Amino acid sequence: MKIGELANETGLSTKTIRYYEDIGILPEPGRQANGYRSYNPSIIDRVGFIKDAQASGLSLVEIQIILELRDEGESTCEHTVRLLESHLEAVEHQIIDLHRTKAQLQKMIIKAKALDPADCQNPNRCQTISATHL
Amino acid sequence: MKIGELANETGLSTKTIRYYEDIGILPEPGRQANGYRSYNPSIIDRVGFIKDAQASGLSLVEIQIILELRDEGESTCEHTVRLLESHLEAVEHQIIDLHRTKAQLQKMIIKAKALDPADCQNPNRCQTISATHL
DNA sequence: AAATACCTTCCAGTCGACTAGAAGGTGGCG
DNA sequence: CGCCACCTTCTAGTCGACTGGAAGGTATTT
Structure with a gap:
């Protein structure tokens, strides 16, 4: 899945996706032979969560904290709930x-x-x- | 009245007062012989209004519109009310x-x-x- | 004469979430 | 082969409301 396809799926612009990667809220994807970003479709869910959380007024930094905790497999629920x-x-x-x-x-x-x-x-x-x- | 005194009276910093002047929300004051800004005490009321309006969530641009209309002596009330x-x-x-x-x-x-x-x-x-x- | 506290201008940086544009490489179609 | 859409990186700009600092002038006190 290329960045443009992900953009279409999620409604984000390719610019925004790269920006999210820059600030660390989206992980660095794999690359195709030509250097193009290659996404695993599971990333769509992550973007979906980001959008939901954002709609609830969470800042990207707050969302990032939740996602980092999840990525580290910590007892996320408690942290998340507290946040x-x-x-x-x-x-x-x-x-x-x-x-x-x-x-x-x-x-x-x-x-x-x-x-x-x-x-x-x-x-x-x-x-x-x-x-x-x- | 020098800028520091106005700052003390109003609780704004001298930086903020100069910034307000820059963006046109406060008029350019007169100058003393040495180049220092010299304020007429009536400016305190204007600052007071700015603070009140800001506390009500109006942006500086919106406040500026109201003040400009007032400065021009237009039928301000209607415009202000609409805003x-x-x-x-x-x-x-x-x-x-x-x-x-x-x-x-x-x-x-x-x-x-x-x-x-x-x-x-x-x-x-x-x-x-x-x-x-x- | 020195210290300090104030004043001047101008330039730069902050936060948050992007967005724009330049300059160049790649993929696929007719 | 040309064309166009897509991709890459990098730099820089936007909005709002300031804030910080440099580099220098001035007023007052000791």
Whole structure:
């Protein structure tokens, strides 16, 4: 399986595949006589996992840690679970932060709408903006 | 008011203040005879707004748009409100995405925990990872 | 006069995940 | 034999929001 075929199968670009190899998240494949990369089809699953994990918001570095542990045959589950749990925590924090952001934006918008647009003509003190200093 | 004093007042570093000037989000201040930047204290409010807006997740570019409109004395409120609303929408999308991510992570964790860690000793097919292909 | 603390400009680097392009080699088809 | 798609490596650029450092000028204190 050549790199282009793998790209077609997985939806990654050949550039991205080589990049993943560079950063070590994909192993160096074998080579054909002409130097072309030659992939074992099992690599498709690995790419699939990478995409899934990435969709869950894991960074390539985090994914790499999981995959390295797996490659070394360590008691991966525990490590993986710990990593997933810490990431879950981070995601929960992000959600809380975004809710705070959302509330602030809504406040800004409500205040801005309540103002008479004509007041905005004073360039030194736009009401919308002044009003946002809560 | 020199740049260091402004930095102290606002909590920004002098580097950041110069950077904001470079990208145009802060106006070029006057200069003292020796070439030092000389700020009008009103700049503190502008920095305050920048910080508030940033805390609400607006990018410097978005903030710059608002400030430019204000500087031009246009009917800023409407533009600002539109910008804030579109950002609010983006934030809401992000929240939804993160909830999906969270659910996926929780699924992964539950499945991983339900497995016998001993099964993980097979380096070619860690159960946690295989299980994540939902 | 020296030390220090501040100021100036400009250039470079960081993080993350790629993407673009140059310059050249290879495989297969008509 | 020409053509085109594919492959190779390498370098460098992108976005956003800074941060670091060099090399030098200035203000104040001791």
